[in-house]
Amino acid sequence: MLAVAAMGTRFELVLVAEEPERFRPVAEAALDEIEVWHQRLTRFEPGSLVSFINRTAATRPIPLDRETYDLFACCQEVWRASEGAFDITIGSAMERLGFHDRGDASELGTVGMAHVELDPDDVTIRFCRDGLSLDLGAVGKGHAVDCAVGVLRGGGVNTALLHGGTSSAAAIGRPPGSEGWRVALGGERPVRTATLHDNCLSVSRTSGRTVVIADRTVSHIIDPRDQAPVGTTRSVAVIGPSARLCDAWSTALLVLDGVPPGFPAEYEVVLI
Amino acid sequence: MTDTDRRAFLVHTAGTMAAIALIPELEPLRRVRPGLALKVGVVGVGRHGRAIISELQKMEGVEVAAVCDTSPTHLVNVASKTPGVEGFADHRALLEKRKDIPAIVVATPSHLHRAIAVDAIDANRHVYCEAPLATTIDDCRAIVRAAEGVRGRVHQAGLYARSNPIYQLAHAFFKSDAVRELVSMYAQFHRKTSWRFPAADLGKEREANWRLDPAVSLGLAGEVGTGQFDLFHWFRGSYPTRVRGSGGVRVHTDGRTVADTIHATLTWPDRVELGYSATLGNSYGGQYELMHGSNAAIKLTWTHGWMFKEADAPTQGWEVYANRQQIGNEEGITLIVDATKLAAQGKLKEGLGLPYTSLYYALADFVKSIEDLKPPITSLAEGMRATVVSVLTHRAIASGTEQAIPADLLQAT
Numbered sequence: 001m002l003a004v005a006a007m008g009t010r011f012e013l014v015l016v017a018e019e020p021e022r023f024r025p026v027a028e029a030a031l032d033e034i035e036v037w038h039q040r041l042t043r044f045e046p047g048s049l050v051s052f053i054n055r056t057a058a059t060r061p062i063p064l065d066r067e068t069y070d071l072f073a074c075c076q077e078v079w080r081a082s083e084g085a086f087d088i089t090i091g092s093a094m095e096r097l098g099f100h101d102r103g104d105a106s107e108l109g110t111v112g113m114a115h116v117e118l119d120p121d122d123v124t125i126r127f128c129r130d131g132l133s134l135d136l137g138a139v140g141k142g143h144a145v146d147c148a149v150g151v152l153r154g155g156g157v158n159t160a161l162l163h164g165g166t167s168s169a170a171a172i173g174r175p176p177g178s179e180g181w182r183v184a185l186g187g188e189r190p191v192r193t194a195t196l197h198d199n200c201l202s203v204s205r206t207s208g209r210t211v212v213i214a215d216r217t218v219s220h221i222i223d224p225r226d227q228a229p230v231g232t233t234r235s236v237a238v239i240g241p242s243a244r245l246c247d248a249w250s251t252a253l254l255v256l257d258g259v260p261p262g263f264p265a266e267y268e269v270v271l272i
Numbered sequence: 273m274t275d276t277d278r279r280a281f282l283v284h285t286a287g288t289m290a291a292i293a294l295i296p297e298l299e300p301l302r303r304v305r306p307g308l309a310l311k312v313g314v315v316g317v318g319r320h321g322r323a324i325i326s327e328l329q330k331m332e333g334v335e336v337a338a339v340c341d342t343s344p345t346h347l348v349n350v351a352s353k354t355p356g357v358e359g360f361a362d363h364r365a366l367l368e369k370r371k372d373i374p375a376i377v378v379a380t381p382s383h384l385h386r387a388i389a390v391d392a393i394d395a396n397r398h399v400y401c402e403a404p405l406a407t408t409i410d411d412c413r414a415i416v417r418a419a420e421g422v423r424g425r426v427h428q429a430g431l432y433a434r435s436n437p438i439y440q441l442a443h444a445f446f447k448s449d450a451v452r453e454l455v456s457m458y459a460q461f462h463r464k465t466s467w468r469f470p471a472a473d474l475g476k477e478r479e480a481n482w483r484l485d486p487a488v489s490l491g492l493a494g495e496v497g498t499g500q501f502d503l504f505h506w507f508r509g510s511y512p513t514r515v516r517g518s519g520g521v522r523v524h525t526d527g528r529t530v531a532d533t534i535h536a537t538l539t540w541p542d543r544v545e546l547g548y549s550a551t552l553g554n555s556y557g558g559q560y561e562l563m564h565g566s567n568a569a570i571k572l573t574w575t576h577g578w579m580f581k582e583a584d585a586p587t588q589g590w591e592v593y594a595n596r597q598q599i600g601n602e603e604g605i606t607l608i609v610d611a612t613k614l615a616a617q618g619k620l621k622e623g624l625g626l627p628y629t630s631l632y633y634a635l636a637d638f639v640k641s642i643e644d645l646k647p648p649i650t651s652l653a654e655g656m657r658a659t660v661v662s663v664l665t666h667r668a669i670a671s672g673t674e675q676a677i678p679a680d681l682l683q684a685t
Binding site for chain 2: 021024025026028029032036040045046047049051052055060062063064065066067122123151155
């Protein structure tokens, strides 16, 4: 088992192979890939790409590499399909509620993927108004897991389980003699489990990180449409081919408290 | 850049327009024209090359127009992910076909730098070459000599500390007597990793793991130490004259012979020593540099810097307004770029950390030198001197014998 600290959590990789040392370089390269995406996507380090975009994209279109562009385009698609329940422009609202520094609780933050222009020809991102702030906390771990899985598969790994902070996971193949990787989903006893086999899982719950506002403890899951914390206590798991889409949709479904028509057919929802 | 380097650059620059007239197919390079992007070619697009492209893409008026790599997998990966870029498998083809690209960044494995850098210089391009400049003193000298006499082109070595705004601020403090008598210096690079990489292409394991090939690798002293040693050369304005060291394979017993853990002591003419520690077996403390003086210590971590004052050191007026952080049992004054301006705006804490990476600042300095046609912040000759020190440090560690660093070895000719 190898592990790396990134994106405010711990990523762990379990790899099954007859000659595990032969695959160590591939495993390290996969964890390096997670660190690369941490350095690009974190909003907590001023030198990251997302911090740069947040500072600059209201003044000019920012050229992107194709992978980052595709990530933002994917987020825009989920934003549309979820009718705004998932939105990576939530950064200023998170600041306002005190989840990040420099928040101003006195006024609503500027939120809305509608104000983000993605140009597929020039491969750029631009903010159409000031004050927007990207926060990929709800999708970054899943994206990093997907990219790491690409490295593992490219390196010949055919049996592995990778997770970030136990909330975003991907399974490659299945352990010998089993139907798949059995993963506990948490919640009340009896604890539900999912069996993963060449697919991914994301779990979102309102009981994770919290802050206290006006003597009330509120969830870190924010409804982007009114910038209010999601009130009820619940957990949602999404299983499907892409960890980043599982991440994005598990957050959206928590906000919506239901499954919208735009939810992709090849994904499965498990209410915990 | 030493005074000699600067004078040499200015002398070479004097004939800029004549040089352009002799090579009409190149764009006029005196200054990047407003509205026209500076086209850059990146040779070597493994992991570090990708990082370079990512930083260049942040710069307004800069376009990554071509990439080159002998690995088809690297080339396809990067070319398909970078809009508008043309891929080449041979750097000579890039130089020949894309004469509209005036600037080349060399980011290949270190032992391959010489041929690419010399060809690019000979093809009259601006060249940024990562450090270590090469893996032998001969190759370093060949690169520096190729640039001698070339007029109106920027040739920069990739030594990041000199471009880093926090390090520049610390340098100013160091020079202003804030540290007073220098007692000792220390630097480290600690990271837990095997330093072994999967081959991008079938049967290319040895090429992918050139860092572990004793025939071509300078080990940790060269691949990591070069940039850190240069910081002390810059701060002190001088170079060590001898080095001793030790090392071995402590953790990664996979048949390698290149040490995964090293210690070295570099001694300056005034007998002040730099202790250096690098390991691939433990990550505690990460990468940083430290200078102990009789009045204060300065600690630098590439994104942050602090000054720890002695209790009996005189207090400066500005210290009343300085931001402080508790680091373990010590209280450090945070080194903040533009602190006076930020303090006046009540935003001092917003200055903590840097808004860009050290790599970005080094590349931005390269671009600015091209735009302004001014000497690079770090000359190839300075890159050679840092590399010579790391070559001899590696030699001291591998042989277990003290190595002299004579002044004539630090000269290109």
